[in-house]
Amino acid sequence: xxxxxxxxxxxxxxxxxxxxxxxxxxxxxxxxxxxxxxxxxxxxxxxxxxxxxxxxxxxxxxxxxxxxxxxxxxxxxxxxxxxxxxxxxxxxxxxxxxxxxxxxxxxxxxxxxxxxxxxxxxxxxxxxxxxxxxxxxxxxxxxxxxxxxxxxxxxxxxxxxxxxxxxxxxxxxxxxxxxxxxxxxxxxxxxxxxxxxxxxxxxxxxxxxxxxxxxxxxxxxxxxxxxxxxxxxxxxxxxxxxxxxxxxxxxxxxxxxxxxxxxxxxxxxxxxxxxx
Amino acid sequence: xxxxxxxxxxxxxxxxxxxxxxxxxxxxxxxxxxxxxxxxxxxxxxxxxxxxxxxxxxxxxxxxxxxxxxxxxxxxxxxxxxxxxxxxxxxxxxxxxxxxxxxxxxxxxxxxxxxxxxxxxxxxxxxxxxxxxxxxxxxxxxxxxxxxxxxxxxxxxxxxxxxxxxxxxxxxxxxxxxxxxxxxxxxxxxxxxxxxxxxxxxxxxxxxxxxxxxxxxxxxxxxxxxxxxxxxxxxxxxxxxxxxxxxxxxxxxxxxxxxxxxxxxxxxxxxxxxxxxxxxxxxxxxxxxxxxxxxxxxxxxxxxxxxxxxxxxxxxxxxxxxxxxxxxxxxxxxxxxxxxxxxxxxxxxxxxxxxxxxxxxxxxxxxxxxxxxxxxxxxxxxx
Numbered sequence: 110x111x112x113x114x115x116x117x118x119x120x121x122x123x124x125x126x127x128x129x130x131x132x133x134x135x136x137x138x139x140x141x142x143x144x145x146x147x148x149x150x151x152x153x154x155x156x157x158x159x160x161x162x163x164x165x166x167x168x169x170x171x172x173x174x175x176x177x178x179x180x181x182x183x184x185x186x187x188x189x190x191x192x193x194x195x196x197x198x199x200x201x202x203x204x205x206x207x208x209x210x211x212x213x214x215x216x217x218x219x220x221x222x223x224x225x226x227x228x229x230x231x232x233x234x235x236x237x238x239x240x241x242x243x244x245x246x247x248x249x250x251x252x253x254x255x256x257x258x259x260x261x262x263x264x265x266x267x268x269x270x271x272x273x274x275x276x277x278x279x280x281x282x283x284x285x286x287x288x289x290x291x292x293x294x295x296x297x298x299x300x301x302x303x304x305x306x307x308x309x310x311x312x313x314x315x316x317x318x319x320x321x322x323x324x325x326x327x328x329x330x331x332x333x334x335x336x337x338x339x340x341x342x343x344x345x346x347x348x349x350x351x352x353x354x355x356x357x358x359x360x361x362x363x364x365x366x367x368x369x370x371x372x373x374x375x376x377x378x379x380x381x382x383x384x385x
Numbered sequence: 386x387x388x389x390x391x392x393x394x395x396x397x398x399x400x401x402x403x404x405x406x407x408x409x410x411x412x413x414x415x416x417x418x419x420x421x422x423x424x425x426x427x428x429x430x431x432x433x434x435x436x437x438x439x440x441x442x443x444x445x446x447x448x449x450x451x452x453x454x455x456x457x458x459x460x461x462x463x464x465x466x467x468x469x470x471x472x473x474x475x476x477x478x479x480x481x482x483x484x485x486x487x488x489x490x491x492x493x494x495x496x497x498x499x500x501x502x503x504x505x506x507x508x509x510x511x512x513x514x515x516x517x518x519x520x521x522x523x524x525x526x527x528x529x530x531x532x533x534x535x536x537x538x539x540x541x542x543x544x545x546x547x548x549x550x551x552x553x554x555x556x557x558x559x560x561x562x563x564x565x566x567x568x569x570x571x572x573x574x575x576x577x578x579x580x581x582x583x584x585x586x587x588x589x590x591x592x593x594x595x596x597x598x599x600x601x602x603x604x605x606x607x608x609x610x611x612x613x614x615x616x617x618x619x620x621x622x623x624x625x626x627x628x629x630x631x632x633x634x635x636x637x638x639x640x641x642x643x644x645x646x647x648x649x650x651x652x653x654x655x656x657x658x659x660x661x662x663x664x665x666x667x668x669x670x671x672x673x674x675x676x677x678x679x680x681x682x683x684x685x686x687x688x689x690x691x692x693x694x695x696x697x698x699x700x701x702x703x704x705x706x707x708x709x710x711x712x713x714x715x716x717x718x719x720x721x722x723x724x725x726x727x728x729x730x731x732x733x734x735x736x737x738x739x740x741x742x743x744x745x746x747x748x749x750x751x752x753x754x755x756x757x758x759x760x761x762x763x764x765x766x767x768x
Contacts, residue, residue, distance in 0.1 A: 190456025
């Protein structure tokens with residue numbers, strides 16, 4: 110029997126900054142549990158990158174590991190530079206929906222297209238939480254936020270499906286209710302190569318729930334639970350039926366040459382042609 | 386192109402010399418986005434770096450380019466990007482991040498005529514102040530200004546050395562004329578070239594963001610558990626977002642490590658500053674006009690001298706003050722609507738009359754005749 114799991118083993122002794130009821134606690138715990146179950150005694154084989162926003166604080170400075178806390182939206186390009194120079198390291202990006210598919214959307218698409226060998230975990234709380242609860246590209250239609258006081262009037266983005274279209278090797282979506290599936294998914298992704306994307310829909314009772322009509326975090330989790338549809342069932346449903354549902358599951362799992370592989374093969378060719 | 390060369394004389398384009406200078410300085414990672422008039426730097430490095438086992442990658446935009454070179458620098462590489470005005474504007478937030486996180490990297494801005502898209506293929510010198518003040522917050526820049534193909538090489542090498550020495554982004558502020566012209570250059574032999582590398586920490590060291598003027602820099606993946614953040618942080622990289630003392634300590638040190646070394650960083654060429662009645666202060670492409678104009682003015686019996694700045698920032702106040710003691714008038718010719726002028730006027734602190742000579746549009750240089758006419762005019766006014 111393996112040693113029992115303790116998240117503290119992987120954490121600095123700094124109090125996590127999240128609000129009571131925040132989904133980031135669950136994400137932190139589940140990620141570290143997956144790390145533990147994969148047999149990592151520490152995080153020395155990992156390098157973390159994050160941008161700006163609440164979920165960017167999950168790794169930095171809390172994980173006892175190298176972590177680069179970048180500008181808003183630029184965690185993926187910083188990770189690109191690190192991964193290309195150190196191809197043997199595991200680079201994991203944590204970010205919120207605003208960070209990854211709002212201001213940083215272009216990098217997300219291009220990293221998936223290039224098949225950069227990193228794992229991106231996007232904590233989707235459907236709102237700009239750190240700045241006080243403004244509408245995000247992921248906010249469901251007709252939601253009241255501080256910048257949509259009459260309800261949001263834009264269709265939200267489906268980040269997991271976009272990752273598939275852009276060329277990701279792995280794309281999955283879960284909610285903070287599906288803790289076991291989420292954990293398995295992290296383990297699955299960490300055992301693969303290529304651009305891997307996991308979206309986890311997460312409750313923000315402070316900046317989202319309170320204005321969107323939820324009493325507390327528990328009520329938000331109930332909302333997730335009651336509206337979660339697995340991909341196989343979702344396939345049989347119409348677009349109308351799926352409005353306001355959260356489709357969870359794995360959206361793709363495949364292998365193709367990574368950016369590092371194609372780049373280093375090109376470098377080898379260039380070296381040889383220079384010698385000839 | 387294949388080495389080793391039989392002789393070290395080359396006939397290169399400025400952008401090509403810049404790219405080769407980067408290689409000579411040890412740069413093995415380039416990320417950029419195409420933009421006129423800097424694209425040849427990316428093209429040349431895309432060909433050359435892979436031959437040397439290095440990486441050149443074209444990113445989706447300039448925001449990604451600057452972020453990627455910062456990431457690669459933390460992974461231990463010497464890194465560079467190259468752009469022009471519009472892209473340089475987009476990179477400003479990233480330059481501030483590199484400054485705050487003390488990340489060595491080189492940003493080449495090949496100036497063109499702005500603002501906005503302006504005249505994309507024509508030369509300008511309108512980014513002098515942006516190079517100094519472009520990012521938000523309290524910031525100090527190191528900015529170098531080449532005026533020949535030779536200096537596109539040597540100042541690129543110096544840009545890397547300063548970046549590594551002071552752990553800060555360094556800007557090579559080139560211009561379309563120097564980037565696109567072709568000249569003969571002498572490529573220094575590798576063993577004669579001074580190449581500076583960042584100071585690495587001892588195994589026991591943990592303060593990578595303080596305690597010393599320039600702290601040692603580890604790389605990610607070396608087991609130091611580094612915390613890098615653009616937020617205000619303590620000596621160990623841990624974010625401190627409210628403590629006034631920690632913010633002062635950090636931001637004042639980041640600025641003073643450059644300002645305290647202003648004399649070492651200063652680099653200029655000067656002529657006759659002790660005896661001139663008319664002085665000229667210039668940089669970059671405009672300075673190429675100055676040599677002939679000064680010669681012609683002296684033939685007319687006007688005692689003329691010049692300072693040609695190779696390092697623009699930190700601004701070398703002392704040499705300007707020295708010129709202002711002798712010269713009655715200092716002319717500041719530049720291809721913009723007055724930028725260097727204000728800085729010279731400030732440094733001259735009323736000791737000499739400082740007058741501008743500006744020309745923009747079409748990439749037209751200020752001609753030696755135009756500058757000579759200005760010298761004659763101020764001489765007449767001074768009597």
